[in-house]
Amino acid sequence: MAFITGYVLDLLLGDPFGGFHPVVWIGKLISFLTDKLLNENDSPDKKRINGITLVSIVITISVLCTGIIIVAAYKINPYFGICIEAFITYQCLATKSLYIESMKVYYALKDTSLEAGRAAVSMIVGRDTASLDEAGVTKAAVETVAENTSDGIIAPMIYLAIGGPILGICYKAINTMDSMIGYKSDKYLDFGRAAAKLDDVVNFIPARISAFLMIVATLFLGRDYNTVNAIYIFRRDRFNHPSPNSAQTESVCAGALGVQLAGPASYFGKLKEKPFIGDMLRKIEVKDIKRANVLMISTSILCALICSILIFVLEGRF
Structure with missing residues (x-):
């Protein structure tokens, strides 16, 4: 009940505004510890040790606080405990917020101007956007939706199903x-090495599950989505990224839409060479942002259904 309610709340409401979101508090803790532990004059080994210390503290505090809140809520009332679990579940997911932020780029390009599109996409990507043309802005938005389908939605959903909030x-x-x-x-x-490597580890299996679910979702979405090509590009290009996980879903999305993603991009004024993902069977267009979002939401619904069954199994209800 808590899992399904949390997922539906995320679909309907998206991330709440203000500072109450747990990620905001986790971010403040990370910033505080970074100020205390990061000294640029330290040796590389010392920095790595301090990075491991930060990771350990952040995980410990986050888990303990969540556990205390849930136990206290259930002691007050079982139904109150379910509500708190549902709320935390909702806070862990980013389906609607990813949709809203990426669709801001779509509407900016469609109804306003290229400059507005650049400004909108700069809020969701790390690359330089000032010189991007319409195709570049569109591609950046599609890549963001594809990549974050895994680490913003499917991965947390899987961990919620296995171990709750x-x-x-x-x-x-x-x-x-x-x-x-x-x-x-x-x-x-x-x-930041420990944080980056740990993120790679915890996303390794979810990224591949996300890619598989995304391929399955294309079967139900009509002629705009090519399942055969999605499988082909996934098998060929799923490692065309410095991260072992990011290209998993990007390759499926590129193949399904028949467009080419990734490639060289500028970060902080420096051009970074990256391999392309997908074949340019056609030129990317603004409407591909909407198509990527349809694929993202369909994949999330499919995963929510499977995770709900998994929870029932784990609880011994079947």
């Missing part, structure tokens, strides 16, 4: 650490 929050803590300090920059290369 405690494991769900643990995953979000790891994912947040990676997004904040898991960069291969001079500042974070050593300090």
